[in-house]
Amino acid sequence: MSADSGYNFAYLDEQTKRMIRRALLKAVAVPGYQVPFASREMPLPYGWGTGGIQVTAAVLGPEDTLKVIDQGADDTTNAVSIRRFFARTAGVATTTRTIEASVIQTRHRIPETPLTEDQILVYQVPIPEPLRWLEPREAETRALHALGDYGVMQVELYEDIAIHGKIKRAYDYPVEVAGRYLTSPSPIPKFDNPKLSDCPALQLFGAGREKRIYAIPPYTAVRSLDFEDHPFAVDHPGHPCAICGDTDSFLDEIVIDDAGGRIFVCSDTDHCRERQEGQAHENAA
Amino acid sequence: MYVAVKGGEAAIDAAHAWLAEERRGDPSVAELGLDQIREQLGLAVDRVMAEASLHDPDLAALALKQAQGDVIEAVFLLRAYRTTLPRLAASLPVDTAKMAVERRISATFKDLPGGQILGPTYDYTHRLLDFALAAEGGEVPAAPKAKPGEGAMPRVLELLAGEGLMEREAPPEDETGPVPDLTREPLSFPAGRPLRLQAMARGDEGFLLALGYSTQRGYGRNHPFAGEIRQGEVSVEVEVPELGFAIDIGDIVLTECQSVNQFKGDATRPAQFTRGYGLVFGRGERKAMAMALVDRALRAEELGEAVQGPAQDEEFVLSHADNVEASGFVQHLKLPHYVDFQAELQLVRALRAKALKEAAE
Numbered sequence: 234m235s236a237d238s239g240y241n242f243a244y245l246d247e248q249t250k251r252m253i254r255r256a257l258l259k260a261v262a263v264p265g266y267q268v269p270f271a272s273r274e275m276p277l278p279y280g281w282g283t284g285g286i287q288v289t290a291a292v293l294g295p296e297d298t299l300k301v302i303d304q305g306a307d308d309t310t311n312a313v314s315i316r317r318f319f320a321r322t323a324g325v326a327t328t329t330r331t332i333e334a335s336v337i338q339t340r341h342r343i344p345e346t347p348l349t350e351d352q353i354l355v356y357q358v359p360i361p362e363p364l365r366w367l368e369p370r371e372a373e374t375r376a377l378h379a380l381g382d383y384g385v386m387q388v389e390l391y392e393d394i395a396i397h398g399k400i401k402r403a404y405d406y407p408v409e410v411a412g413r414y415l416t417s418p419s420p421i422p423k424f425d426n427p428k429l430s431d432c433p434a435l436q437l438f439g440a441g442r443e444k445r446i447y448a449i450p451p452y453t454a455v456r457s458l459d460f461e462d463h464p465f466a467v468d469h470p471g472h473p474c475a476i477c478g479d480t481d482s483f484l485d486e487i488v489i490d491d492a493g494g495r496i497f498v499c500s501d502t503d504h505c506r507e508r509q510e511g512q513a514h515e516n517a518a
Numbered sequence: 519m520y521v522a523v524k525g526g527e528a529a530i531d532a533a534h535a536w537l538a539e540e541r542r543g544d545p546s547v548a549e550l551g552l553d554q555i556r557e558q559l560g561l562a563v564d565r566v567m568a569e570a571s572l573h574d575p576d577l578a579a580l581a582l583k584q585a586q587g588d589v590i591e592a593v594f595l596l597r598a599y600r601t602t603l604p605r606l607a608a609s610l611p612v613d614t615a616k617m618a619v620e621r622r623i624s625a626t627f628k629d630l631p632g633g634q635i636l637g638p639t640y641d642y643t644h645r646l647l648d649f650a651l652a653a654e655g656g657e658v659p660a661a662p663k664a665k666p667g668e669g670a671m672p673r674v675l676e677l678l679a680g681e682g683l684m685e686r687e688a689p690p691e692d693e694t695g696p697v698p699d700l701t702r703e704p705l706s707f708p709a710g711r712p713l714r715l716q717a718m719a720r721g722d723e724g725f726l727l728a729l730g731y732s733t734q735r736g737y738g739r740n741h742p743f744a745g746e747i748r749q750g751e752v753s754v755e756v757e758v759p760e761l762g763f764a765i766d767i768g769d770i771v772l773t774e775c776q777s778v779n780q781f782k783g784d785a786t787r788p789a790q791f792t793r794g795y796g797l798v799f800g801r802g803e804r805k806a807m808a809m810a811l812v813d814r815a816l817r818a819e820e821l822g823e824a825v826q827g828p829a830q831d832e833e834f835v836l837s838h839a840d841n842v843e844a845s846g847f848v849q850h851l852k853l854p855h856y857v858d859f860q861a862e863l864q865l866v867r868a869l870r871a872k873a874l875k876e877a878a879e
Contacts, residue, residue, distance in 0.1 A: 240602065269704035276598040279846030281853065304857045311853050313526040341857045359850065370833055372707045397869055403861035422861035442843050444704040468864045485856050486863065500857055 243290040243323040249273055253291035253446070257437060260448035265410025266378070267361050272444040282315055282340060283441030285357035289319065289338045292353055292437070298326045300334035305342035305483065305500035312340070331503050341404070343425040345482045345504035348434035350451060356419045358440040361447065363407045363417040383415045386458065394463055403468070409456045410449055423457065424467045424483045430455035472497040477508035541586050555579035564771075564800025565589055569841060570596035571701070571720040572603075573770050573799055590722075594842045601701065608697045610755045610764055614774045614797075615673055617750040620663075624674045625744040626778055632671030637749060638801075674746035675776050675793060684778070684791045707833050714816055714836060715809075719798055721839030723805040729829040730811035738815045738827025742794060745778035749801055773798050775806035779814050784822050792821060 241247065249271075256270035275283040293299065299319055303312035307329040315338060316327050328334050331346040340357040348354060364374045367385045377383070386407055393401045400406075406423035410416045418429055419438060429436065429449060436449040449455060459465035473480045475496040482504055484497040499505035542549070556563055556579040566578040570593045578596055585591035621637025624630055636642075638661075650656060678684035698713050705713065718726060733739060751771050755764040775796040783789035794814025796806035815829040828834050838844060 246602070269706065271703050274597045274601040274701065274842065278594070278849065279843045280848075280850030281846060283846075304854045308526045309854050310526040310530060313530060317527075317530075340853075341855070359847070371837075372833060398872060399868070401865065401869070403865040404858040420855075420858050422857055424861065442847055468861070468868070470864055483857065484860070486860055500860070 240322055242295070243293050243319065243325075244276075245273065245287065245290045249287075250291045253287055256446045257288065257291065257448065260437070260446050261435070261450050263414075264450055264453050265408075265414030265416040265447060267440075267445040267447045269444055270446050272441045275441065277314070277318065279442040280359060281311060282338070282357040284439030284443075284446070285338050285340070285355050285441075286315060286318065286439070287441060288355045288437050288439035288446065289336060290323075292355070293319065293323055293325060293336055295323070295325065297335045298328050298333055300328050300331065300337045300503075301339075302337065302342060302344070302501075302503075303340040304485070305344070305504075306502040308502065329503055330507075341420050341422075342483070342500060343421055343428040345499070345501040346507070347428075348432060350433045352434040354432075354434050354436045356421075356436065356438045358417065358419045358438045358443075358445075361417055361438065361440040361443050361445040363405075363415050378414060381413065386415060390458060391460070394460070400459075400463070406465075407458050409458060411453050412456075415458075416447065416449075416455075418455075422483060423465075424469070426455075426457045426465070427467065470497055474499045474505060474508075477505045477512070479505070479508055541584070550583055552576060552579040552583060555582055561801060562587070562589060562592075564798075564802055565723060565805075566592045566596055568799040568802050568805065569593040569720055569722065570600060572596050572600040590841050590845050594845070597842055605699075605702070607756050607758075609767070610757060612752045612754060612770075612772070614748065614752055614772065615671075615676075617671075617748055617752045617772070617774075618769075619671055619748050619750040621749040622671060622746070623744070624746045626674065626746075627677075630674060630677065639803075671748075673748075673776070675778065678745075678778070678791060682790070685781070685793065687793070705836060707836075709832060709836055711813075711817070714832065715795065715797070715813060717836045717839055718796075718809045718812060721809075722841035722844070723802070723808070725839050725841070725844075726805060726808040726812055729815075729835065730808035732827060733811050733815045733829045736827075738818065738825070738830040740779050740814060740818075740823070742777035742779050742811055742814060744807065745776045745793070747773070747775045747803060747806065749773040749803065771800050773800065773802050773806040775803070775810040777807075777810040777814055781821055792817065 245253070252271055256268045260266065260268045272284065273287060275286055277283055277286060289299070299316065300307065301312045301316040303309040306312065307316075319325055320327055331337065331344045335351060336353045336355060337344065338355040338357065343354065362371070362374050364377060364386060367389055368374050368377065377385070390400050393399065402423065404422045405417055405420040406426055408416050408418050408426060408429060418426060431452055431454065432449070433451050435451055438447045440446070457465040470484055470486070472484065474482060474484060476498050479499060483500045485500045486495055486497055488495050556575045559582065562582055563575050563578045566581055566589060567573055567575065570578070570581075572578075577599065578592065581592035581595040582589070584595060619632070619635060621639060622632065622635045624634065675684050679686055698716065700713055700716055705717070709717070749772070751769040753766045753769050756767050757764045777794035778791050779794060781787070781790055781792040792814065794810035794817075796809030796813060798806050798809065812829050812835060815827065816832055816835060818825050818830040823830075825831060
């Protein structure tokens with residue numbers, strides 16, 4: 234029983250967790266492949282992280298320390314809500330520090346701080362199928378995956394270049410995992426795509442409404458789709474963070490007045506705080 | 519200003535407190551009791567039970583109270599509770615031929631064994647606001663009612679089937695075998711009719727209504743007749759292995775609709791009538807009828823008909839019928855998307871800069 238009695242540890246019953254763990258094992262065995270799983274109806278809305286929550290519930294143990302971020306930040310409302318859910322139903326320790334966390338559930342970002350082998354990163358995924366906007370039918374996209382037939386995506390990216398001079402995908406930029414499956418990295422900015430590859434941490438993806446789980450095992454090659462003459466490259470606004478001065482992290486644009494004034498600050502709040510503390514420490518020394 | 523994203527925790531607590539206050543409304547007005555909701559807002563209770571797939575009028579009333587009458591929110595509350603319940607057993611198939619009928623009409627025969635029974639219907643009410651209801655305390659006189667269960671009430675479509683005019687429904691090979699449960703297994707396509715019916719029974723009434731309507735307007739036309747609509751109590755029986763026979767565990771109210779549709783026939787089958795089937799918890803006639811239309815439309819492929827309308831497309835219908843899924847995903851758009859939007863901003867700025875530069879050259 235959990236801290237909040239009446240429900241099992243981390244809300245889900247053990248049978249359900251076992252079912253999810255089986256799906257996770259299959260997902261790890263076949264990197265990038267979308268494994269159907271019997272997603273449960275959670276007490277949080279579909280589209281708000283129910284897949285990530287179920288994966289987290291299935292991998293979480295009493296000794297774990299959980300961090301939950303949304304848009305890179307620990308204090309966005311939905312991240313707060315999910316962190317509270319697990320604090321309440323599992324009684325696990327929570328943290329906002331990336332280095333202290335053993336399980337990190339995220340929506341739309343990969344932390345700036347490099348992850349380690351002792352960590353699991355759980356992504357919330359709205360639409361797990363990278364081909365969905367090109368082919369709405371699940372029966373059809375499953376066949377395309379089985380055949381490794383990804384021409385439709387190549388053509389889509391090629392047409393972007395032909396028409397606009399560059400690939401018009403700023404987030405949810407498609408990747409190829411372990412040289413086989415075309416995979417959605419979830420709607421992370423393409424800025425984060427390089428962090429997916431050869432990552433020491435286990436990366437798990439949960440899509441509750443769409444009832445799919447997939448995984449990128451540690452140290453797996455992940456290639457962002459590109460062309461020889463148009464290699465993949467990340468965008469950066471070219472400003473440093475207005476608070477910590479970092480020039481390499483992903484930045485949020487904040488409108489500060491009615492006259493169009495704006496500043497850029499780190500999207501990863503923990504990373505920004507760490508840098509500020511480091512600077513304060515240096516100044517004091 | 520960067521504080522805008524801070525303090526989420528305190529804001530959530532405050533929002534919940536405010537919500538509780540809003541839910542209660544003017545405290546000088548008496549609070550609603552669950553019994554009042556259950557007894558006097560019965561159709562709302564029925565809809566919540568149907569779309570939550572859980573027969574419990576008291577909990578459905580609680581969900582409606584907690585959701586301030588927002589039906590989809592109430593369905594969500596009841597579903598989230600349902601998902602934690604153990605599955606103890608599957609009942610035997612309920613026999614609607616043995617229903618204690620309170621309403622039974624057929625649009626295909628003027629009279630038939632068992633007769634036509636209007637029952638408690640809004641059908642012929644003139645939709646004039648009844649200001650007498652606004653004044654409380656009026657006594658409602660007892661209504662003359664048909665006594666349920668008097669005389670045989672065979673299902674209309676069986677009368678046609680006897681003559682070979684109506685397709686025979688093949689019973690499942692093993693009626694005690696495992697029942698597919700789309701709340702326990704991920705849906706895959708093709709799903710097949712049992713799962714389709716299950717998905718529609720818990721699907722959104724508005725969605726099915728619109729889809730059923732679309733078939734009547736030519737998007738997958740197949741003209742139906744309301745062969746029979748019946749509503750009333752049926753008993754639910756469960757076979758207990760230790761006993762070796764089925765025991766009655768209670769009664770539930772169901773609404774069943776069987777539509778009669780033409781089938782032109784093909785190389786192996788002569789022309790005959792085919793069925794569309796709708797079944798829902800409670801008094802849900804609108805939904806049962808819509809479901810029967812969509813069920814028949816979804817049989818297009820099986821019956822060799824051209825698939826032309828959305829209502830005939832199994833993947834389209836089943837992927838979008840669930841209002842808890844739809845509500846969540848539509849509304850997730852209000853979650854923060856700062857990061858993706860920022861990435862898009864950079865992209866659009868870059869594309870515009872390139873276009874402006876090219877225009878200047």
